[in-house]
Amino acid sequence: MEAEFRTGQIDPALALDVKRAQASTMLERLISTLATNAAISASALFVTTIDRGLTLSAGLWFTAVIASLALRVVMASILKRWETVEHAPQQALDVLTVGALLSGLAWAALPLTVPDFNALDGDSGLYLIMCGMATGAVLMGVGHNPVSLAFAIPPNISVMVSLAVTGSASGWLLTIDVVALTMVLIRSSRTSEATFVGNVLGKLKATALADSLSSANSNILRANYRLEVLANCDPLTGLANRTAFNTALDTGISAARLEEEQLALLILDLDRFKTVNDTLGHSAGDALLVEVSDRLRSAVDG
Numbered sequence: 001m002e003a004e005f006r007t008g009q010i011d012p013a014l015a016l017d018v019k020r021a022q023a024s025t026m027l028e029r030l031i032s033t034l035a036t037n038a039a040i041s042a043s044a045l046f047v048t049t050i051d052r053g054l055t056l057s058a059g060l061w062f063t064a065v066i067a068s069l070a071l072r073v074v075m076a077s078i079l080k081r082w083e084t085v086e087h088a089p090q091q092a093l094d095v096l097t098v099g100a101l102l103s104g105l106a107w108a109a110l111p112l113t114v115p116d117f118n119a120l121d122g123d124s125g126l127y128l129i130m131c132g133m134a135t136g137a138v139l140m141g142v143g144h145n146p147v148s149l150a151f152a153i154p155p156n157i158s159v160m161v162s163l164a165v166t167g168s169a170s171g172w173l174l175t176i177d178v179v180a181l182t183m184v185l186i187r188s189s190r191t192s193e194a195t196f197v198g199n200v201l202g203k204l205k206a207t208a209l210a211d212s213l214s215s216a217n218s219n220i221l222r223a224n225y226r227l228e229v230l231a232n233c234d235p236l237t238g239l240a241n242r243t244a245f246n247t248a249l250d251t252g253i254s255a256a257r258l259e260e261e262q263l264a265l266l267i268l269d270l271d272r273f274k275t276v277n278d279t280l281g282h283s284a285g286d287a288l289l290v291e292v293s294d295r296l297r298s299a300v301d302g
Helices: 002-007 012-052 056-081 089-108 124-140 145-164 169-232 242-259 273-280 282-301
Strands: none
Touching: 012 056, 012 089, 012 124, 012 169, 056 089, 089 124, 089 145, 124 145, 124 169, 145 169, 169 242, 273 282
């Protein structure tokens, strides 16, 4: 099902519902994700100040990260206010992806803001924070992998570059490790999204099938009722026909015998009805039957 979704071979209405589910899920998790991001960015700022103190570049980096998070909060509020998830879910996903990319680029700039950054010694702990943030983004962004990868890839690329430029064997070895980690994150992100999409499609199709069965059952009941009416009612007058009369008579006789009661049978006839048909036509005869049936029905109801 997920492959059909990716290749566009699925019903457009169903695909739109999947997009809505993706956008809604990503939007619901955004606030907790941003709060975690802000807390970890503060810890990263603290790590940079342990030996160097608070530098202007580090302060600017932290400001940029917080600004990107605040912008994403504003974006989310606008999406909710305009109900973009409902009306244009793909647009909502694009906005969320752009916001994630801005935060990812801000995090990627971290090594550049630390004076005399030592990639293989005292500042290596920042790599753990950056790679951990990237991994966490993938774990949280299971609904739509472009959002999570837009945040996760820039910091990892920054780590790869800063390690590679050291020129040492250990730097290159760690670069390869980060590349492998990034590939795993990409694969994991795609797999998580596929699982999410598959689950949503399964629920949507199950709901559609249930609605279809309910509609079919209603149609069958209506058809059965119409057939029952046709089988037991005269199509012209709507009164019970001979079949229904015989059934009712048999039931009445059986009930009278069982309860030792008497059953009365009233027979009515229309005098000179054949004359009406022969002189005025069958349409007049039909009109007469309808009028008599209406009067009988009114008399019985009264």
